[in-house]
Amino acid sequence: MSTDRPIVLFDLFGVIARLQRPGAMDEMASLSGAPTDAFAAAYWACRRPYDAGQFSASQYWTAVQHRLSLPAHPDIIEKLRLADIDSWSRVDDRMVAYAQSLWDVAEVALLSNIPADHADAFLAAQPWLRHLDHVAFSGKIHAAKPDPAAFHHCVSALHATPADFLFVDDREENVRAARAIGMDGHVFTGRDELAAALGTWLPTG
The missing domain is CATH 1.10.150 (DNA polymerase; domain 1)
Known part of the structure; x- marks a missing residue:
């Protein structure tokens, strides 16, 4: 890895935040x-x-x-x-806490497909986002997953290489796109499965 610490790059909706509210x-x-x-x-x-x-x-x-x-x-x-x-305003508090807990072992960043005005509202309501190592909102960076430009933005912003990243998303097409540029990827189905994947992926020693 080119950085001192590995980077876990999270999707937002369907991973840390809830999907659209029913109804x-x-x-x-x-x-x-x-x-x-x-x-x-x-x-x-x-x-x-x-x-x-x-x-x-x-x-x-x-x-x-x-x-x-x-x-x-x-x-x-x-x-x-x-x-x-x-x-689109609801978060999974357990996943927020889990993402924050990873700071002991990794950089923690976020890449979300979200319009710019939604991003402003989400940041205002969820100040913990400002403490992540990097936050990339598609409406702000003018590239939405699975466009490779969205992933390359994160690589550049964090002064890293794709191999430094584990990208976590609930959509398989986005994970495939991340893998195509050289990132590792995990299709999110739940916190326990993610923790097991991270236990395998994170360097030891």
């Missing part, structure tokens, strides 16, 4: 004026440029509403934006 899609669809199935399809179809910092919140929600052939009034857009941020 949130129904609530946002109601605000939008669309059936839930159609709203969800438009929500995800337009999401990648928003995650990657290529769309502002206004541009994203305007694109969603236009895809649904519905009006994109500023008040509707703001209600949708705030409801969306709230829907």
Whole structure:
């Protein structure tokens, strides 16, 4: 390894933070004026440029509403934006504590696909994030997983090489992308499984 300490690079949602709150899609669809199935399809179809910092919140929600052939009034857009941020606001306190416990043996960093305005809200609500060795939000670095640029950003920011990293994500496609640039990777299914993987991966002595 090129660094003095190995680096555990965490995904956020589905690992340290909870996935989207149940029922949130129904609530946002109601605000939008669309059936839930159609709203969800438009929500995800337009999401990648928003995650990657290529769309502002206004541009994203305007694109969603236009895809649904519905009006994109500023008040509707703001209600949708705030409801969306709230829907992704929950963390797993046990995983937060576990990630922090790794400081004894490793650098701890984070790489998350999250729009810039969501990132600002999440940082404000979760100040522990500011104590990590590096935090990379896709909307801020203008690259979203599985784009290799997102992983290379972390390598450069931490003055490391890909071999210094274990990347932890709940999505296999993202883990494959990390492995493709030379990182080790672990598909997250639970804390116990991760602890076992780290016990094997971390250097001894």
